[in-house]
Amino acid sequence: MTSEPGQRETTEQPRPPHRGLDDVDRALISLLQRDGRMSFTNLAKAVDLSEGAVRQRVQRLLRDQTMQIVAVTDPLDVDLARQAMVAIKVRGDVHRVAAELAALPDAHYVVLCAGRYDLLVEVICHDDAHLLRLLNEQIRTIDGIADTETFTYLKLAKQTYAWGALTD
């Protein structure tokens, strides 16, 4: 396996266009959003295709970074970590700032948005000292960041990944 799974960075990887997802692709994604370790044979039964065909499709979806199949936890209580959302106002090129933020290992979720802020960045730190250092030395020093506001996470109340076709 040459590709590096468990990561998606649109700023670094010019991933192929994933238009042309058909209904079967969506059905597979939907099933795997519920159970990422579901066997290919079971997936095959569900979408009424051969096991081989399903395996090829899943591999393609992973290779294209259309989806990733990963373990997700609540860092707040599994890793005893500090977690926060940092909301950022930008002056200048938002894409450049986003790319610089995406390069930070402690920032695991970066999204451009409309509204009071231009960027939302979710970060995970070991402790408060780490968080402070991250904010002060690595984030607020980035050129083009006009203002930041930090929302420290207190408790995770819901975390789901099973939206999509068959969800409703």
Add this chain to the structure above:
Amino acid sequence: MTSEPGQRETTEQPRPPHRGLDDVDRALISLLQRDGRMSFTNLAKAVDLSEGAVRQRVQRLLRDQTMQIVAVTDPLDVDLARQAMVAIKVRGDVHRVAAELAALPDAHYVVLCAGRYDLLVEVICHDDAHLLRLLNEQIRTIDGIADTETFTYLKLAKQTYAWGALTD
């Protein structure tokens, strides 16, 4: 499999305490954060345990909802969906409001936080009309919600789930 994977709601499930995660557990989680379909035998080699022991541990971690193994996508371009973060100010019991929000199928991420807002809620909608309906009819009608602010997602720049022990 009797449990319902692909979902974590602390408000509904009184999940068992997952203190007592040892180093092996953390190593397994870390590996699966990179590749959620990694085989038990490969996991076993990595942590130097028998395949059976590893399988039991992984099943326990899943059963306890310490982690979930799921497919994650960028709904913005895979599902052609509208996605947004709704920031909420609460009057009264934040837990109750969080629970009511967590009950909404279109809210897939709900977190209590400190700062200007009390709650952050990530939502996924089919289109603008759906988003408007969700905000107006299902969110802002909840008792105790004093104010909401919506940040519509424009582009996902980074999405990673591989933090943790062996990450650095």
Add this chain to the structure above:
DNA sequence: ACTGAAAACCAAGATTT
């Protein structure tokens, strides 16, 4: 740790667009 059963893998060949 061992074993039967199941699943994953691989490579052509067939089929569809």
Add this chain to the structure above:
DNA sequence: AAATCTTGGTTTTCAGT
């Protein structure tokens, strides 16, 4: 022609003892 699906044989993995 290219991409996708099937099939059959082989290897690996799984789950229970």
